[in-house]
Amino acid sequence: MFKQSKLYGEFFMQGDIACAEGALSVGCRFFGGYPITPASEIAERMAFRLPLLDGVFIQFEDEIASMSSILGASWAGVKSMTATSGPGVSLMLENIGLGMMMEVPCVVVNVQRGSPSTGLPTSWGQADMMQARWGSHGDYGSISLCPKSPQEFFDLTIVAFNYAEKYRLPVFILSDAIVGHMTEKVVIPPVEEIKLVERKYTKKKPKDYLPYEVVEDLIPEFAKAGDGYRYHTTGLTHDERGYPVMTEECQKICVTRLVEKIKKHADEIIMLEERDIDDADVVVVAYGITARTVVPAIEKAKKKGIKVGLLRLITVWPFPEKRIRKLAQKVKGFVVPEINLGQIVLEVERCAAKYVTTKSITHPGGGIHNFNDIIKAIEEVAYE
């Protein structure tokens, strides 16, 4: 059987398929999932492709089992992934929390649909943005990436795995039904050209190994099951040995590190796309599919003589606070269109509040923004 993905070249490919291929090229060899629209194609592709690559595909009885299984597979040293949509993520959240607490590298793809509850299964939304950050109970740092096209869905899946391995946590890809079901050109590079980051496997002797040692970069070394380290790990608040310790001091060290390890590396994690930002009066902050729908509106506003730029969030979490704060000091205001009733706008407002106003253009889902609404908002901010 093949040991490596043989697929490379140019393809006319659906977003979900591109995501699955991205995962395969970065070395994902375990997929546990449960079908849900609009993410099912990822599972279907994995079911077809993983056996060709000596990988394991398993369709579980539910999303809870899927999430739990990828944590187990990751502890066994295999890059693992699951893909789902809003309601599925809701079920997975407890075990995502376990993944955060145990610091298990894995990737969770959320192809968002209209919500809440069953919402609009075959239609789109961006309403799980805050859920990705704050969904599981408790404090933890998290990473979420937002692709705008099938090509980026492919690329960001690779990045997500690399981040997961490097920072030891479940990483979210927040796509949406449009990007997931859109078919576009996708270029898949040869395997040797893909940059891979592997987790930091410990080289220490078993007796010296501490699974949750507080080290300089706050990311402890990893030992996989079966390597003879005989370590313990738990979802309980734990000390450096991984033993449960129910004290205030231990909670402080344990949980603070989970938040700090992402804060500390935020600058390396954050990816942004900036267009015409330098002399802009108005900055449109958008992500995912919305970042594409606003482009014609921005172009039209420019023709009207308004200096308007686009700041696209590729990394949504950790939030690019520094960049927004810096921009806030020189622009007239921000416009934040998103396919929810105002989620990421809260973050932009938080960073810009001291300096300028932020205008939210909401959409409840099931469609995309009206072109004119965005132009109107840009004008309002520009001529305020």
Next chain:
Amino acid sequence: MNNENMQAIVERPSDEEQHHPMEDLLRMDRMPHIWCPGCGLGSCLTAFVEGLIKADVNFDKVAVVSGIGCTGRVAGYIKLDSYHTTHGRAIPFATGMKLANRDLTVVVFSGDGDLFAIGGNHLIHAARRNVDINVICVNNFIYGMTGGQNAPTTPLKAYSSTAPYGNYEQPFNLVGVAAASGASYVARWTALHLRRLTDSIAEAANKKGFCFIEIVSPCATVFARRNMGGTGLDLLKEFQKRSIIDHSADPTKIPIDMDGKIICGEFINEDKPTFWENVQSGIKSKVEKEVEWEEMQRKLRQKVTKKSKSME
């Protein structure tokens, strides 16, 4: 005989020399454990360790996965790769681990509440798939750690803190559920049947397929006291009185009630293809065809390129 002679006959090792016979497999730095006096979990853990020794497994390749609750703490006391996961989700966690590394011996060690209430769905599906993991379920008829609430195994009429007038829910017959769902190996013992239990654990450790062992174990604090006004020891005496061994019993027809017999034994021990074996046999020929097809396509592409080049 005076005291001096006594000392000469029985030579006791000094405190430094003394060590626990299972020290190598237990996290001694975590002792004392949190289990109550009279609890059966100590015996269950001892049987587990002895079973693994008897099975002669490579301890570096054993992973123990637990859920939540009193039994869930087993993962924390055993000195192997051990994972204390979320409530009810130990089985899918273990499934992922086993499928990702088939060299591991993966054992789920958890309680009846964890495996059959919140985790019931995972149990029946793992048994259906015949995933190659071992599940040891300690059944103490009650939710111990959360304070004696009703469990899916609480016998009819038994008292619990959420059944103050006596339980009116039909309990699960755990071996029946496991057997009916397709497990390859199903056994039930009480915490008194230590030798037989150890043998069962050893048998399961080297057996492929989904193995399920129920251990009927006394909960001294919230079950024995509430229901019998007694201790864990009284409950053990009760088990001794009521349990009989019958390997030929139909596992689906032997529920446990408040005063009837507790039928123990090794009810099912059969070989059938595991999940991974089915995956292998299912995909092998198809994958080969797929590879052939890709190879054919590649040759075809080469031909076309050659042709177009020669035409240029």
